Amino acid sequence: MTCLSLRIRHFLSTFASRENGNLSLESALIMPVLVWTVTLTYTFFDGFRENTANLKAAYTVSDLISREGEDAITDTYAESMYLIYNRMVNNNSPLRMRLSVIQYIAADQDAGTEERYRIEWSTACGFESNWTDANLDTLVERLPEMADLDTLIVVETSKDYVPLLNTGWLTRDHKFNNFIFTRPRFVPIVRGPNSTHFCQQDVAPVGVAPGA
Structure with a gap:
């Protein structure tokens, strides 16, 4: 029994001291982690890059x-602005865009009127509905201070992020939502179209209405 125990101990110590096969074993352990790290890092980097591109495109539309x-x-x-936006970003998912102009009217004590906001026009492509005087409370909360009879151009965009490497590790949907407001540069107010939906593309509407 003692001889058998010594043989087993000698075999185990010899096996533990052998180094051949270490590289293959380490590669088998490290490679999955390395691939996971590289692909996930690239996916997140691409997401930040796309987020920046979407923000720049929204500012470009607002400035124009x-x-x-x-x-x-x-x-x-308006449809040309839609196409310009898509040219500035990866056009791998539907774009939703809403363009609006809002005017602020200050309170008038002599006339006995309170301050209020008025939607001059609002048109969209892909959004379920537009801003109106009846549902603009949520919009007003996001606007800066405005002077009497001042107007703002509001550009809203929403675009789903589709990862370049569909790893399946992003377990929830990611959307790039932008809300940009700009004052008209050369005229008191920029007039808009009479229609409420400017695009003719087959774009699935967003299931979130203004004020929801």
């Missing part, structure tokens, strides 16, 4: 509209 005249915004113009 702010430079127009009073009657420049038509359905064709």
Whole structure:
């Protein structure tokens, strides 16, 4: 029995001291972790890059509209802004865009009126509905201080993020939502189209209405 125990102990000590096969074993253990780290890092980096691109595109649309005249915004113009936005970002998911102009009217003690906001126009592509005087309370909360009869151009965009590497590790949907407001540069107010939906593309509507 003692001889058998010594043989077993000698075999185990010899096996433990042998180093051949270490590289293969370490590679088998490290490679899955390395692949997971690289792909996940690239996915998150790509997400930040796309988020920045979407924000820049929203500011570009807002700036272009702010430079127009009073009657420049038509359905064709609004749709061109939609196409410009998609050219600036990865066009791998539907874009939702809503363009609005809101005016602030200060309180008038002599006339006995309270301050209020008024939607001059609002048109969308992909959003379920537009801003109106009846549902603008949620919108007003996000606006800066405004002077009497001042107007703001509001550009809202929403775009789903589709990872370049569909690893399945992102367990929830990610959306790039932007809310940009800009004052008109050359005219008191930029007039908009009469229609409430400017695009003709087959775009699935967002299931969130204004004020929801």
